Amino acid sequence: DVKVTQSxxxxxxxxxxxxxxxxxxxxxxxxxxxxxxxxxxxxxxxYFSYDVKMKEKGDIPEGYSVSREKKERFSLILExxxxxxxxxYLCASSPxxxxxxxxxxxxxxxxxx
Amino acid sequence: KQxxxxxxxxxxxxxxxxxxxxxxxxxxxxxxxxWFRQDPGKGLTSLLLIQxxxxxxxxxxxxxxxxKSSGRSTLYIAASQPGDSATYLCAGSGNTGKLIFGxxxxxxVKP
Numbered sequence: 001d002v003k004v005t006q007s008x009x010x011x012x013x014x015x016x017x018x019x020x021x022x023x024x025x026x027x028x029x030x031x032x033x034x035x036x037x038x039x040x041x042x043x044x045x046x047y048f049s050y051d052v053k054m055k056e057k058g059d060i061p062e063g064y065s066v067s068r069e070k071k072e073r074f075s076l077i078l079e080x081x082x083x084x085x086x087x088x089y090l091c092a093s094s095p096x097x098x099x100x101x102x103x104x105x106x107x108x109x110x111x112x113x
Numbered sequence: 114k115q116x117x118x119x120x121x122x123x124x125x126x127x128x129x130x131x132x133x134x135x136x137x138x139x140x141x142x143x144x145x146x147x148w149f150r151q152d153p154g155k156g157l158t159s160l161l162l163i164q165x166x167x168x169x170x171x172x173x174x175x176x177x178x179x180x181k182s183s184g185r186s187t188l189y190i191a192a193s194q195p196g197d198s199a200t201y202l203c204a205g206s207g208n209t210g211k212l213i214f215g216x217x218x219x220x221x222v223k224p
Contacts, residue, residue, distance in 0.1 A: 004156075031210060043202070043214040050210075058211065090156055094210065101147055101159040102212060109154070 003027070004105040006091050012111045019078040021108050023091030032074035033092040033102065034058075034066065043090065049074055081112045115140040117205050119215035126193055127223050134188040134218045136203035146179050146186045147212065149202045157202065161188070193222045 007022035025032065033048040035058075045058030047066040055066050063085060067075040074093075078085055088109050092102040116139045126132050136146070145164050149157040161170045161177040163186065169178040176189040186203055200219045204212040 006156075033212075040216075042216045043204075043212075045211055048211065092157075101162045103159060104149075104156040106156040107154075 004091055004093055004103050006089075006105040006108050008108050009106060010109050010111075012113060013078075013081050014113050015080075015082055017078075017081045019081045019110070019112075021076040021078075021089055021091075021110070023074045023076070023093075023105060024072050025074075025093040025103070026072065027093065027095070027103075028071065029093040029095045029103075030071070031094045031096075031102075032068065033094075034064075034074065034076045035090045035092065036060070036087040037090060037107075038087050046076065083112050086110060086112045115143070115205055115207060115213045117203060117213050117215040119201075119203060119218050121218060122216065123219045123221075125221040125223060128193060128195060130193050130222075131189070131191050132193055132220075134190070134201050134203075134220070136186040136188070136215055138184050138186070138205045138213075140205075140207070141181045141184055142207065143181060144206045144208055144210075146177070147204045147206070148175075148177050148186075148188050149204065151200045151202060151217070153200075160201075190220075193220075195222050195224050198222050 004025045034046045035043045037043045049055045049068045065077045090107045091105045094102040147162045148160045163179040174191040200217045202217045204214045
């Protein structure tokens with residue numbers, strides 16, 4: 001089975017801090033994704049990556065950056081955390097864009113105080 | 114721009130009932146349609162994926178259909194059980210592989 005592991009289930013940070021969310025997948029998938037999920041807004045794509053060192057902006061990239069130095073690891077970075085970035089963050093991976101299901105991690109619930 | 118809508122937002126049924134969850138999308142140029150399950154506080158579990166060339170997919174008590182011409186997909190759950198209680202999300206994918214999600218239907222199956 002595909003396993004997508006997010007480093008933290010719950011995280012509390014303060015405004016202005018630089019925050020790193022880590023995601024690792026064990027199936028050699030080319031594609032990895034970061035979403036955030038908010039009540040009433042659903043899941044929205046922040047960034048995705050279709051290869052090492054490649055990245056594409058999603059629908060809401062402002063205030064975020066990403067890093068993919070190795071195929072199995074995709075990091076989401078909040079450069080200067082703000083309270084409106086309090087959310088559930090979900091990482092996903094897939095082998096082939098558009099033809100195979102995306103597999104999700106358990107999520108990180110991030111609170112910015 | 115693709116938009117995905119799920120109606121109803123919530124559904125409560127007695128155990129054993131067969132039920133249908135609905136998903137509609139605005140852009141018929143869809144590559145695939147995925148159905149996911151999400152338990153409270155957890156990530157998403159992929160249930161079924163239907164390619165644009167397919168009409169339906171089945172897994173156990175679940176059957177998902179896709180009608181591109183009408184912009185609709187349905188998830189049929191047979192003989193519902195309390196363990197089926199969760200939020201069900203559908204998501205459409207274009208040729209970039211980016212998923213556009215609906216808001217979900219929260220299902221409660223009462224014993």
